[in-house]
Amino acid sequence: MLLQQQKETRGRERTMEAKPEEKAEFEEAEIEYVSYGGEHHLPLIMNLVDQELSEPYSIFTYRYFVYLWPQLSFLAFHKGKCVGTVVCKMGEHRNTFRGYIAMLVVIKPYRGRGIATELVTRSIRMMMESGCEEVRYLSYFCLGNIICNDEY
Ligand SMILES: CC(C)(COP(=O)(O)OP(=O)(O)OC[C@H]1O[C@@H](n2cnc3c(N)ncnc32)[C@H](O)[C@@H]1OP(=O)(O)O)[C@@H](O)C(=O)NCCC(=O)NCCS
Numbered sequence: 001m002l003l004q005q006q007k008e009t010r011g012r013e014r015t016m017e018a019k020p021e022e023k024a025e026f027e028e029a030e031i032e033y034v035s036y037g038g039e040h041h042l043p044l045i046m047n048l049v050d051q052e053l054s055e056p057y058s059i060f061t062y063r064y065f066v067y068l069w070p071q072l073s074f075l076a077f078h079k080g081k082c083v084g085t086v087v088c089k090m091g092e093h094r095n096t097f098r099g100y101i102a103m104l105v106v107i108k109p110y111r112g113r114g115i116a117t118e119l120v121t122r123s124i125r126m127m128m129e130s131g132c133e134e135v136r137y138l139s140y141f142c143l144g145n146i147i148c149n150d151e152y
Contacts, residue, residue, distance in 0.1 A: 024109035036073040099127030
C-alpha cells in the first residue's frame with residue numbers, strides 16, 4: 001500500500017518535471033545507447049550533467065571517470081541529440097570489486113520512459129562482467145535504490 005502510494009507520488013512528481021507540451025515524441029526503439037567512445041563524447045556528458053545536477057564539476061572529474069572506466073559510461077541519443085548519460089566507476093573493496101554510479105541524467109522531455117533504467121542496466125551489466133559483486137551510488141548523488149532492479 002505504502003509502496004503504491006510512493007509510486008503514485010513519484011509518478012506525479014515526474015509528470016511535473018516536464019509540461020506535456022515539452023514532452024518529446026519518440027518511440028523507445030528510436031533511442032540509441034552507446035558506450036563512451038572518446039573525447040568527442042565528453043562535452044555532451046558535461047553539458048547534460050551541468051544542466052541537470054546542482055554540483056559543479058571540473059573537466060578533471062569527468063576525465064577521471066571516463067578515462068579510467070570508459071566501458072562503464074553510456075550515452076543515450078535520439079536522432080543525433082544526446083538525451084541522457086550515466087557515468088560510473090569501479091574499485092576493489094574487501095577482496096572483491098564494487099561498482100559505483102556517479103552521475104545519472106536524462107533531460108526533462110525524455111524522462112519517465114525508461115531511458116535511465118536502460119543506461120543503468122547497461123552499466124551494471126558491464127560491472128558484473130568485470131567482476132563487481134555489488135553496486136552503489138556515490139554518496140554525493142542520492143538517488144537511493146530507485147532505478148536499480150533488486151536482482152543487482
Ligand atoms: C532521475 C532521472 C535520471 C530518471 O530518468 P528517467 O529516464 O525518467 O527514469 P526512468 O524512466 O528509467 O525511471 C525508472 C524508475 O526511476 C524512478 N524515477 C524516475 N524519475 C524519478 C524521480 N525524479 N524521482 C523519483 N523516482 C524517479 C521511477 O520509480 C521509475 O520506475 P517506474 O517505472 O517503476 O515508475 C531523471 O529524472 C533526471 O535526470 N533527474 C535529474 C538528475 C538526477 O536527479 N539524477 C539522479 C542523481 S545522480
